[in-house]
Amino acid sequence: MKNCSEKIDQPVPFVDLGLQYENHHAAFEKAIIDTAASTQYIMGAEVSRFEKDFSDFLGVREVVSVASGTDALRLSCLAHDIGPADEILVPANTFIASILGVCELGAQPIPVDVDPETHLLDISDAETRITSKTKGIIPVHLYGQTLNMDSLLDFAERHGLFIIEDACQAHGAEWNGKKAGGFATTGCFSFFPSKNLGAFGDGGAIAVNDSSIAKKLRLLRNYGSIEKYVHETIGTNSRLDSIQAAILNVKLTHLEKWNNNRFCAASRYSNGLADLKSIKTPLFDSSLSQNHVFHLFVIQCEHRDKLQQYLTDRGIQTGIHYPVPIHLHKAFEPWGYSEGTCPIAEKLSKNILSLPMFPEITNNQIDIVINAIKEFYNYEL
Template identity: 75%
Template structure:
């Protein structure tokens, strides 16, 4: 909580447009936002079925019920038509995820949340610097949550997170919550927790923030190169994005689809190309949440995608030669013949 933390919070606030409260991780950013917005037992919260589990852990911890919503097969993002079908009198909020770095249609989302009187928390943990119509992801909702895990577009050298808000009272409450419910040593106004960003991480993040736009631009160019190189390849579906809207997607991940995903992954691994799967199990099918009683068929699109998706190497430092190596290896993959 030294001056380095305050300086990073100020710089990230200026960058995003909103007040930033740093915390210990993205998971904490989501958990404390849920806590500050008084989510509790009996409440239902809409969440996309295809996301990292941390998107829903705060909801669970507070005794509320995450309700999985299916995703759009092209963008992989939460489908609002399906969200509409899952609303009932217990639905209190919605936590959309700007998954893989791509912003959701925030006009539609804001309308949806307002018309159903839902609180809205954006999980922007994979979308630092992404924009929707010139406004940064994370700054539309009551609270926008970021992770600074090293693999993120803005990553620390360890864990870290932040919440961006535009409401003075909410900001004040979050500042209390992350620091034992206290602003003055040994005086505790509310029961809080210990969720602080280390000064050393804040310093690293402050320095790296100056490079974020340049790195995001590079990620976008890498995505364009992959898309171009894989065009016409019948075994691969590249992510659909508009190359003229370079700010809408900051490509934390470049996720393709392939019917023979597991074989393709092995084929690439054998050639020294590491890939990932984000994510192999939709949230409602995890053993941890078996008590919810959901089964296969709850979110068929997300379930189908989880068997097909593959994340190709994506990081700003990747060279053109490495990109071509990946593209050429995929072209050699011939299982469908």
């Protein structure tokens, strides 16, 4: 009998932002100092450069930077004139921020169940939730994989719905060679530090293909004004700081390489865990997502809570994305949803586990995680 109770020598973090800083600190420090010296702290050259370079990267007409991913979604909702009479379809398995803009504007988020393999919004389930009040849909490219955008665009067109893409976890993910965030009127990104493209604080952006929507968003993010003291509409203050833009300008040049590293790490996990019957690894299926950028590596597993505790005890950090489907949160009480509304999302929330994933993760660290999982199922249960 193997003794598996010992802690491993080197803990494996869930994400290691320190390594990325160490590897590129000279460029980051220069970017910060140059911006400080420029005194252009709000908007300015670094912000314009980031908006241009990120729009080129995504292949979209324009990018409007904002203060966070949550604001990108909220301002997109405002730009689509969502109001209390509207129902908006949203996936049951996502981070709550995906739907906060909908709620803030008084519209009703309608939870849609998810696909049991990809954990993404299930378009066939969405068909069953359409009513005369349905106005739009917010697909979330969760974990770094895109929805089947051909099916989604067809669905939205048939029902006359707008689409706001939540690409907050999918910087660089593609469907048929086109980047996530570039399919709809607006595509929303978060630059929360641990994202595939992360700032040194909060930040967000909206990818836009329609110049009149882009103009509306530029007004909304800046007190309803483009020209100083000329206020065309009621807006807010939601801008990307110049220092954050300067950091993102450095990081954007590394994004493809980092996404590739994540893909290689995911591939090693998948191969290493392939023969374990108690585990289901994410699909590597080109018909589902042609470029998964593995923001998260999420497995389905038996005895999830025990496995998570076992890994924690051995110094391996994991996460759960997400432990409660959105419609079962207390915040959703006003709409009266109960268990059974989205059975697949509800079941997944009890058996999913996110393994350590970041571009600098080493093969040795991945093997430590794989071996610990194998030990758990082979010896501990």
